Amino acid sequence: MRSPLISILGHLHTRQRMPPKVVILYSTHPGTEPDGSDILFLSRMRTIADAYTNGQQMDLQLYLTGSSQAPAGDLSRMPSGTRTRRVTHEDLEAAVGEVSQRASSVCYICGPQKMTDDFVDHVQGLKGMDPHNVLCEKWW
Numbered sequence: 001m002r003s004p005l006i007s008i009l010g011h012l013h014t015r016q017r018m019p020p021k022v023v024i025l026y027s028t029h030p031g032t033e034p035d036g037s038d039i040l041f042l043s044r045m046r047t048i049a050d051a052y053t054n055g056q057q058m059d060l061q062l063y064l065t066g067s068s069q070a071p072a073g074d075l076s077r078m079p080s081g082t083r084t085r086r087v088t089h090e091d092l093e094a095a096v097g098e099v100s101q102r103a104s105s106v107c108y109i110c111g112p113q114k115m116t117d118d119f120v121d122h123v124q125g126l127k128g129m130d131p132h133n134v135l136c137e138k139w140w
Contacts, residue, residue, distance in 0.1 A: 022058045063087050
């Protein structure tokens with residue numbers, strides 16, 4: 001199975017072309033394994049995040065939706081910053097950085113149509129954000 005996000009991350013990682021800072025807001029339904037090992041693409045993202053070196057930074061934020069309970073009710077073995085809710089506009093704003101940083105921020109958004117359209121519109125409208133740097137994969 002493929003995902004635009006994983007394809008982009010994998011390409012940058014294998015070519016050693018990762019930018020200095022990457023923030024990933026990954027939203028999915030919770031799995032049943034307490035360590036998240038059954039969450040699609042999570043192990044691959046963890047592997048890439050763990051490979052960051054030389055001052056590079058990857059902030060992997062996992063959002064578990066569709067349930068008020070995390071796997072086995074325990075977030076201790078999930079990535080730090082795991083939340084049991086949907087991604088909000090405030091989360092997006094924090095991810096693209098302060099207004100002074102936004103001109104150089106690039107944002108890739110993928111997901112269901114309604115969410116993608118809403119998030120693209122919101123991020124493109126943020127003060128300091130270059131709308132041309134907000135990209136999405138419209139596969140529908």
